[in-house]
Amino acid sequence: MPGGQSGFQAKYAVARDALEKGQYDRAKRQYLTLIQEAGPLAQRLELEYAHAELRSGNYAQAANVAGSLARAQSGQARAAALAVQGTAQHELGLQLLAKGETAAGKQQLSAAQAALSDVLKTDTDLDPIGSMAGRLASIQVRLKSL
Missing domain, CATH: 1.20.58 (Methane Monooxygenase Hydroxylase; Chain G, domain 1)
Known part of the structure; x- marks a missing residue:
């Protein structure tokens, strides 16, 4: 992961905090950036991105992203x-x-x-x-x- 583990964790903390505080546009931007450098964590971050879309009222986008994830995963x-x-x-x-x-x-x-x-x-x-x-x-x- 570019930027090192602690840099990635700090960026994730910003995204998660924005999601929890209702700052959905900020959260979505952060998640989209993080997904690019997340490696094996990308799908988890995509789910959180879909959740941010859901919470912000972008239901079609949330359903699309989450549906793609569901088709690619199990359990x-x-x-x-x-x-x-x-x-x-x-x-x-x-x-x-x-x-x-x-x-x-x-x-x-x-x-x-x-x-x-x-x-x-x-x-x-x-x-x-x-x-x-x-x-x-x-x-x-x-x-x-x-």
Whole structure:
């Protein structure tokens, strides 16, 4: 890693701190820079970048990045990416429905349902308080009404 381990860790601390403080544009810039020099940590940082996109309301980008990660990984890393993907697709679906774009909204909700169902089937540890299960139930109710 160029800049040495401590330089990389300092840059990561800036990115993570920005994410936690709601400074999403700063976090995204930092993560994109870090990903280029992260080596084997790149996929983990891409997931955090996707999370920053999700939190900033860029649901399509978050779903795209997380979906690519999910397709390239297995195990808990795949499940974590699917959780971000499914959450982003749920939010995107709700936005589309609010705009009257029923077919596109339903498509996103169906994709979110598949992603979150997969997470809950394969890695229940990622939903310790049941919020993901609650989101999935909400999606299922909404899909039945469409």
